[in-house]
Amino acid sequence: MEKRKCLECGAEVMGRVDKKFCNDYCRNAYNNKVNKDSKNLMRNINNRLRKNYRVLDGFKLTDGKTKTTKTRLMDKGFDFEYITNLYTTKKGTTYYFVYDLGYLPLDNDYYMIVKRE
Numbered sequence: 018m019e020k021r022k023c024l025e026c027g028a029e030v031m032g033r034v035d036k037k038f039c040n041d042y043c044r045n046a047y048n049n050k051v052n053k054d055s056k057n058l059m060r061n062i063n064n065r066l067r068k069n070y071r072v073l074d075g076f077k078l079t080d081g082k083t084k085t086t087k088t089r090l091m092d093k094g095f096d097f098e099y100i101t102n103l104y105t106t107k108k109g110t111t112y113y114f115v116y117d118l119g120y121l122p123l124d125n126d127y128y129m130i131v132k133r134e
Contacts, residue, residue, distance in 0.1 A: 065099040066115055073118040076130050087126040104133075 021030040025043035030036050038044040049056075072095040076083050090097075097113075104112040104119065112119045112131065121129045 062099065065096055066101065069095055069099055069115045070118060073115060073120065073130055078130065078132055081134065082129055082131045084123070084127055084129050087128060090120075090128060 021036070022028065023030050023039040023043050024037050025047040026039065028039045028043075030039050038047065072090060072093045075093065076085060099115070100113045101116055102114045104114060106112075110121065112121050114133065117133045119131050119133060121131065123129055
């Protein structure tokens with residue numbers, strides 16, 4: 018029977034037939050190397066989404082909504098490029114959401130912040 022070798026360090030692998038690594042350290046090191054490029058991109062996007070969520074969550078909502086200005090949002094570090102989804106009403110109004118918190122652009126650089134129930 019052929020001896021199996023760890024994909025990371027090359028040591029002999031003992032145990033289950035489908036086992037690929039000699040220990041958890043080698044498994045993690047191998048997967049971190051394989052996924053390095055995509056993880057940096059995803060980490061940066063998730064950090065921006067998290068920051069946007071914190072900014073929206075920092076506004077006190079009355080009856081599930083409030084108004085603010087674009088300047089206030091930007092001063093707090095909000096990045097309008099990063100949202101998780103759009104919601105368009107039957108009337109054609111488009112809300113931009115970061116998870117369950119969203120905003121609606123209004124006239125004169127005002128925004129209504131809403132929470133989806």
